[in-house]
Amino acid sequence: MSVQLEKTSSNKVFEGELAKYRFKSTALGGLFANFNLFIPPNASETIKVPVLVYLSGLTCTEDNGAQKGSFLGPASAQGIAILFPDTSPRGAAIEGEDDNWDFGTGAGFYINATDPKYSKHYNMYTHVTLELPEIIEAAGLPIDWQRQSIFGHSMGGHGALTLYLSSTTKQYRSASAFAPICNPTKCPWGEKAFSGYLQGGIEEAKGKYDATDLISAYKEPDSLQPQGTGDNFYKQGQLLPENFLKASRDAGYDEFQVRVRSQEAYDHSYYFISTFAADHIHFHANFLKA
Template sequence: MAFTTTATIKSFGGSLLKLTHESKVLKCQMALNLYIPPTESKKIPVLWHLSGLTCTADNATEKGFFQYWAAKYGIAIVFPDTSPRGSNHPGEHDSWDFGSAAGFYLNATAEPWSENYNMESYVIDELPKALYAAYPELDSTNEAIQGHSMGGHGALSLFFKYPGKFKTASGFAPIANPINCPWGQKAFGGYLKTKEEWASHDSTELFKAYKGPKVDLFITVGLSDDFLARELHIDNFIAAAKELGREDEVTVEKLEGYDHSFFYVSSVAEKHISHAAKHLGVL
C-alpha cells in the first residue's frame, strides 16, 4: 500500500507527516497523521492514539500537545481517522455520534455498515502492516495504545481483544462500559447485527473475561466532565477490576475541575505519554 504525503510539518524537532492512502478494508481513501520524533534510534517505539467522536486525525495533533512529549521520550505516534469517509450509507451523516467520525473501532456486522465500517481490522491489521512496511524505522514489536472518549473505548477494548500486541493502554475519559450508555447503545445497535455481540466490544465486559497476565492500565477523567456519569461509566470498569482482584492493575486519576475537552486532554497528555514510555522502555 502506497502512502501519499500531503504535508510535512516540523514539530518539536521531529516531523508530523500528513498521509493519505487507499484502504481495502474500509473501501475508501483515508487520511492519518504520523509523528516521527527527533531520535538517532534505528527502531522507534510506536504509540497509537485513537480519537473521539466528531474527530479527524488532525484534532489531537493540533490540540493535544502530544508531539512535545513524544519528542521528549523518543516515541512515534500514529493518529488514525475515526471512521471511513464518504460511503454515503443512508443516515451516515445525519448525527454526530453515529456514522461519519463515529466508527467505534469495531467491525460492523449489520448491513450496510458491514460493507466498510471495519475500523478494528483497519487499526489492528491493515494500517500497521502498511506503515511498518513504508517506515521501517518504526518498531512493530514495541507498541502501546491510548485514546480519548470513543478512542479510549477503542484503546481499552482492543488492548484486551488482542492480548500481547500492545505493551499497555490508557484512556483519556474513555467510554469504559458502552453497553450501558446511550452513545454505546446507539453505536452497537446500529453497527452490530445482534445484541449478543455487544459484550465482545465492551472494555468492562472484556476485562471481566480476561484471563491473561498482569496488566498496567491508566485512566484519567475530569470531575467536571459533563459525560462522566451518563456516558463514561468508568466506575463500572473499576468495579470489574475489584471483582477480579486486579484493582492494582488499573490506575485511575479523577481530576478536579477538568472537563471533556482538549483543554483537559492537553493538560494530562504528559501523564499518558510517560505511562506509555515506561512500558515502551524509553524512560
C-alpha cells in the same frame, strides 16, 4: 500487498516530523483513509522507534490529537512515535451516515461492523490493529511494531481499552484513556452504535467491544485513565468509569494494574487532555522502553 501511500503534508515539530498520509484502504472498503504519523528525531534508517497509537473521540479526525493534545513534545523527548488514525471511514455514501454526530461518519467506534449496511466500510478495528501497521511497515518507515501501546479519548478511550484487552497476542504493551466510554453496552452512545453497526446488536458487543466486560477475562493489565469530575458526559452516564473500576477490582486487579483517577473539576475537552498529556506519554514510556 502494494498500497500507494501518499504523503499529503509534513510539518517539522519538536525536532521531529508530523506527516499526513493518504491511501486507499482495503479494510474500509476501498475508501481513501488519512492518518497522521509523528516520528521523533532520534529515528533513522537504522534506528526504529516504539509507537503509541492515539484514538480520537466522536466528531474528530486524525488532526485533533496532533494539533491540540500536547503529546508531541513529551513524545519527542522520549523517542516515541505517535500514530493518529481517523475515527471512521469517510464518504461511504451510506444512507443516514451523516445524520448524527454520534453515529456514522466521525463515530466508527473502533469495531468491525457486521450489519450488511455497514460491514463493507465500517471496519475501524481491522484498520487500526492490522492495516495501518502493515502499510506503514511496507512503506519502510522506522517504526518497531513489537513495541506498541495505545491510548485515546472518550470513544477513542473505549477503542484503546477494548483493542488492548481483546488482543490475544498482546499487540499493545499498555493502554491508557482520557475519559473513556468504559461500559458502552450500558450507555446511550454505545447502545446506538452497536445497534446500528452489529447484526446481533448490543448482545454481540458484550465481551467483545466493552472494556468492563473484557477486563474480567484479561490477564495482567496495565492501564491508566483519568476522568474529570466536571465532565458533562460523565455526569450524563455516558462514560461509567465506576463500572469499569468495580469490574477491575472484582477481577483482582489492584491500583498498580488498573488506575482510574478522578480529576477534580476537569471537563471533556482537549484542555483536560493537554493537562495530562505528558503523564500519559511517560506512563507508556515505562512499557515501550522496557
